[in-house]
Amino acid sequence: MAKRCPDTGWFRKVSTTPSPLLALILFSLAACGKTEAPAPPASDTITVTIAHAGPLTGSIAHQGKDDENGVNLALDQANAKKLKIGGKTVTFKILSEDDQGDPKLGTLVAQKFVDAKVAAVIGHLNSGVTIPASEIYAKAGIPVISGSATNPDLTERKLKGVFRTVGRDDQQGPAIAAYIAGELKAKSVAIVDDKTAYGEGLATEVDKSLRKAGVTMVGRERTTDKETDFKSILTRIKSRNPDVIFHGGMDATGGLMLKQARELGMKSVFAFGDGACTEEMAQLAGPAGEGLACSQAGLPAEAASKEFLDAFTKKYGPTKLYAPFFYDATNVVIEAMRRADSVDPAKFTPEMYNVSLAGATGKLEFDAKGDRKDAEMTIFRMQGGKIVPVAVVKGGVATPFTK
Structure with a gap:
């Protein structure tokens, strides 16, 4: 019987009866095959x-x-x-x-x-x-x-x-509200939120804290985190002439809102939470951003x-x-x-x-x-186009910020 070696094409004669050549022939056939590499050692x-x-x-x-x-x-x-x-x-x-x-x-x-x-x-x-x-x-x-x-x-x-x-908004909200009532000496405040879980939640905490402090709330407006034109809600707020306007939202909306407020001749101080407490506010709001107040749920x-x-x-x-x-x-x-x-x-x-x-x-x-545990809150102001930390609030107590 002829046997073809698959890799070389060579044929070898294999006897069907046992013979001394059988072992050699079988060895030759085995040599045509491929051996598997040993398994690699386990990686460390x-x-x-x-x-x-x-x-x-x-x-x-x-x-x-x-x-x-x-x-x-x-x-x-x-x-x-x-x-x-x-x-x-x-x-x-x-x-x-x-x-x-x-x-x-x-x-x-x-x-x-x-x-x-x-x-x-x-x-x-x-x-x-x-x-x-x-x-x-x-x-x-x-x-x-x-x-x-x-x-x-x-x-x-x-x-x-x-x-x-x-920190949490129920820590941050009271901190920025205390600053609005105390340092900014606001008697009346209007609130705007962007309807997000963050913006609405923080605005609600600020609202509650300001009411407890005896500040008059003159209105709450709603917008979205995708809006770019705020003049209609700002016009409504302008007629109420609040000392401070608090916006619950991010810098992308907060900066534009502040800029448009100044274009309408509004003099209210603007305050924000951490989402709008960024250096980008200077670019988004321009010179209108000077003097804004904002908070951050942590150290600066x-x-x-x-x-x-x-x-x-x-x-x-x-x-x-x-x-x-x-x-x-x-x-x-x-x-x-x-x-x-x-x-x-x-x-x-x-x-x-x-x-x-x-x-x-x-x-x-x-x-x-x-x-x-023990999360600090920081209050900032926009000064000279820069967001500058001015106070740290921990356990409800505010102290001047020192680096």
Whole structure:
């Protein structure tokens, strides 16, 4: 019987009866085949994906990119340390998605992260996006920690694995309201909100606090976070002549609103929350921004640690607003992994509640809800085209800001 060697094309004669040549022939046939390489040894490294989501396009993309840079810096620094977790050297990588500040798109991004089996999510920027997205993360057992979402509802739903590194609107609202009533000596105030979970929630807290302080509220107007023409609502407010106008919304709308108010000849002082407490207000409002007051649910960026500021500025330039809080949020996750000696969310998420970390924005510890303990509030004014911190509020007590 003839046997063809498949690789060489050679034919060899094979006897059907046993013979001394059989072993040699079989060896020759075996030589035509291919041997498999031995299995590689088990790797002593592991890649862990940390997700980030925020508005990377649109009117507040500058804030979303700032947050993303904060996450990237923390991951780069962790990789440089070659951390060992669970006996393996961990390499962290980022998966970043644009949620456009849209709650519906935010839930789609959340499901994409779940499908990708990310270890944790750092985000989102907006409360109105973070709240519905966190429902998806909680069901999947993936922790989420925001460096900017301030609406109390985020941590009031008894969901496990939901955190923030900033304070809440029911802390921030009373702080800016106290400044409006005390330092600005307002007797009458009008309020405008953008109908988002963040803007409406903060405006409501300011409204309640001002009423308690005996300030007369002369009206509340509603707009949207996509609006660009505010002259109709401003005209209504102008007829009431309030001492102060508080806007619950982001800088993209707040700056334009302030500019248009001055074009209408309005003299009211404008006040804002953290979403509009940015250097971009000087560009958006122009000279009209001078003298505005605003609050931030945390210490100002310039009060962040020198190590963070030096590293961030060298790589990305000056921070916009939330980058230090997103940087700290990322390091909270990494510290929890280190404490649990595991990159499994089921094992390290409980440790996030036990973290005590000296971060870029101060000491980071969390209560049972996932809120940051002892969060400071900062009051700013626009002076010479710059947002300048003037006071820090902690435990309801305001003290002048000193770096």
